[in-house]
Amino acid sequence: MAGSNPYITQARTKLPTHPYKILFRLLESGETREVEVDPAHIPYQRSGLPGSILDIALGHDIDMEHTCGGVCACSTCHSIIRQGMAACNEATEDEEDQLEQAPGLTIQSRLSCQCVPDGTMDLVVEIPAWNRNAVKETPH
């Protein structure tokens, strides 16, 4: 229950060995926040893969939706990697399955809970406006 989902194939990740920066663009509020990722502090908290975009965002008090707790069971932590995708692990089929449900999908889209940068370059990450339908989807 601490940020990994035993029901799915775990993403292959390589954690950073040197500090790097992520510029978060929060589209709902229009704010930007730059954070420096310190490998010594990974994991920052208990949701998402260690060192994931979600882990780093929550660890720096950046509010990011993660309805399933960051275990690749929903798409609410959808983010768009505008810069630095080459430094991120490859998405698994399970992540892609979930991503298909995300609104505003782009070729640079990832689930923040599964996307782990290796620190070889800085990133620019957009967090789309919080999606009401993603969390309040009403069946029937």
Next chain:
Amino acid sequence: MRPAPYCTTVRRVTDLAPAVRELVLDPPNPRLNFLPGQWISLHLPVGEKPPLVRAYTLAAAPAACGELTLCLDRYPDGLGSVYVYGLQPGEPVQFDGPLGRFVLPDTIQDMLWIARYTGIVPFRAMLQDLRTRPPAGTLTLLYEAPTSDDLIYRAEIEETAAACPWFTAQFHRNATLDTVPGVTTMTALSRIVGERQDLAPMVCGVGAFVRPMREFFTHRGYERRAVRCEAYD
């Protein structure tokens, strides 16, 4: 704007197995409209930066009274798990949802459900639903757990099997600690599937259980996505 989470309270707590507990929640206001198999996202007042968000599958089909049922096993190292497992009647619960696509498929195919331990939870909700609107085809459940005591909801499942000609259930014990599928379960699965490629399989359990099951079917020609697997822990 983000909608406010649902607020409710724990109505009652029931131990189902040595480390498995069922929580019934009072009807939230407004009531929750959900499909059997879906989960809710609990906002837990624990951790260094609460709320800690954790997902739990609803263990019963929608009830006329609006109660919600959760069922979970206690994971000693899980901050959220320990908190939720320790909730007592009258204590508040906040949640979002419902979410999840591990629900009854709209199919006329024969269904095959495979579960280990608390992986039975979404199936239990779906089975309750099917009793009110039987499926077009048949339904077979393969259910394994570490011990007989851990086969939660077994009596209810057996009663359903006795009452519903479209439903059969098999129970297996598999005490292996790494939770890979048991030999008896795999033998039974091979016997049920045989050469058939027209089943609608659904699998729920830990990863070490689910992955070999999915591979079992894909090796027999099933498309990966045709083998529906739940991920909610």
